[in-house]
Amino acid sequence: MAIRTWLKVLAWVLVIVGPALFFINAEAVMNGDAVQCDGSPMRPGQWCSSFSxxxxxxxxEEKKSEARVEIFGYAGVGLATLGVVLFVSHGIAxxxxxx
Structure with a gap:
């Protein structure tokens, strides 16, 4: 019985954390291969200056950074999916x- 409770708690955590990870990194996921600097597209050889x-x-460097952030967005989708699967399996059990 205790295992089922922990699985339910884990499922809730995954369903909350997964979409949060996705939405925090959604811009990089939606951009695809585009590289942007403050919302403006960049081309090879350009530099992005940040005043803040x-x-x-x-x-x-910006392309590598966006690729890394994009991975976190897709990981969020995977975590949320795993949480839903745990909920469904808990319901079946x-x-x-x-x-």
Whole structure:
């Protein structure tokens, strides 16, 4: 019985954390291969200057950064899916045990 409770808690955590990860990183997921600097498209050889951070980043560095962030967005989708699967399996197990 305790295992079922932990699985239900884990499912809730995954269903909450997964979409949060996705929506935090949704811009990188939706952009595809486009590289942007403050909403403006970048081309190879360009630099992105940030006034708040005080630094500048090359096109290649920004592309690597966006690819890394995109992975977190897709991981969020996977975690949410796993949470839904745990909920469904918990429901199936509950119905079978009540018979």
């Amino acid at each position: 951070g005080g630094g500048s980043v090359s096109y290649d 509950t119905r079978r045990s009540s018979r």
